[in-house]
Amino acid sequence: MKPLGVAVIGCGAISGVHLKAISANPSAQLLAVVDIDAALAEKTAQQYGSSYYTDHHEMLKRDDIDVVHICTGHYLHAPMAVDALRAGKHVLTEKPMAENKAAAQTILDAAEAHPDVQLGVIFQNRYNPASVIMKKYAESEELGKLICMKGLVTWFRGAGYYATEWKGKWATEGGGVLINQAIHTLDLLSWLGGEVASVKGTISTDSLEGVIEVEDTAHAHLVFENGTTAIFYATNAYRTNSPVEVEMIFEKGKLYLRGDILVLEQNGAQTVLSEPVVNDLGEKSYWGVSHGAQIADFYDHIQAGKPFWLNGPEGYKAFRLVMDIYESSRKGERIVYQEAVPAK
Template sequence: MTTLGAAIIGCGAIYPLHAKAISAITDVNLLTVVDIDVDKAKQAGIEYACHVTDDYREILNDNHIDVVHLCTPHYLHAEMAVELLHAGKHVLTEKPIAVDLPSAKLMLDAAVKSSGQLGVVFQNRYNDASIYIKKTIDSGALGKLLCMKGIVTWHRNESYYRDSNWRGRWSTEGGGVLINQTIHSLDLLQWFGGEITSVKGSVTTDVLDDVIEVEDTAHACIDFANNVRGLFYGTNTYLENSPVELELVFEEGTLTLRRDYLYLWKDGKESLVCQPIFSPTEGKSYWGTGHKRLIEDFYDHIFSGRKFWLDGSEGIKALELVKAIYSSSQRNK
């Protein structure tokens, strides 16, 4: 099997999940880490015994690097991905795919013309509970899906935004709680529900209005082509990072996700049908353990020459939903 060389651009909070996952894959070597903060890059370079640079363009003509992981601020995803794809690199980008839809579509166009693949990180699709829910929907085991809801109540304080000057700005973050924290849950709702026909939503800045120019709270009513209705609420104004809550009501039962445990209510009884795998992981606990699975799957597709399923055309759907909620709120329509 051919050995693949990898690089990571961005050595912030999320990069260790990528670095450790890469290091555990046979026939994949992490060769380069990139960050404009040289100290961060050097520290990562020491930890993973790899080359360090503050200029990602060095990667473009480096024939030893086949795969590039984008762990950069949102507004840098599109520009970097397009250049890397034009250079024939495989690109795996953290969410969101981009800060706006025109930028995301440039990435999709570049991927079509590239010999490399574009993948988008929505790791929660790889959670056991998410897989169980999707199989239940597709198999019809509980009959038709009728409705569903998702609730995210997390906490982000002033320092979270003040310590990173790209956060909390429309031009660089692309939004607030919707595009950063709750986009994973919105992605699951649209993955479960399918084609969306209409969205009515609103966004507000309830607590952090003197700190950020984007929203810290949002809600939406989402109607799907199959007559399923989805309700969503998300906020960064809680004083705790509570576990995400999901509920899916079927004709013959209800699936509920509580504290990462999935329960089935059927015939007047509740049973545990799926429980999380608790294992040591880098980063915040509520990021889950899906990163490792997703990254392994991305490389498996590259090695086998198959098209990665969570590609640009799939990864853009959550951004389209986020932008639809923003548009609905602005137009009150």
């Protein structure tokens, strides 16, 4: 089958992970990169053997480009995704879908209006071997019903990290630790727990007060339609990037994830179910190691003409939770989507 022609918009920090995965994938051929920084675009194009543009509209005119990866700041995801979908390109956008709900809706609407092309949203941690095992237990009821979960993200992002044109501001980043870092763990909790019935949360700026507009710390309590509950804590105010922790308490056992290491605790015995994953894509361990797997899966779905599962509505779930934790914090109220089954 003819390889898909691919372009990447945004040649900043995350782009290398995409570019290496595209270059390693026989189903794809990197044809173009785009960045408003011409020197960066040119250097990236030379490194990966593609042409380059400084305006994505010019790149979108090319007929040989089938798929566009969006790796720019959050406020650019929606307009760029809409432009690309309208131009008849498949779109794989980095998380989050957008910086606010109205912008995210424009992507969902554009995807619906162009069913001939596919929209995928990066949540690579769903592809981690440990996540796949956790999902299997959540669905199989092998350990009985899922009673509750815990998610902890304790990372460090200092003032230097926020010294860019878009990070640390409500208008362009759309939030802080929740929308940028912890959205991955919120996504895992919502994927594992099922449909969320309600959420209550609080945000604060504990360490970078006066430096960033947005929050560096947040906590939340989630209730799922099936009665499962989850507590969640995230901060960028720690002094190091600790492994993310997720705990799942079932009726007949417990799963505990710390980084890549997943442990099953049942009848007093502990079994290690997954070990650290190593890859050569240069992915930072705290970003997860599964971009390559999600990108390959997206291409496979396009080539097979099958709808991609981590699509707009699926990518919207954790994004909606983030937005509603902000709203809950502002109002001091729980945001209710649906009445939950009363917890036993």
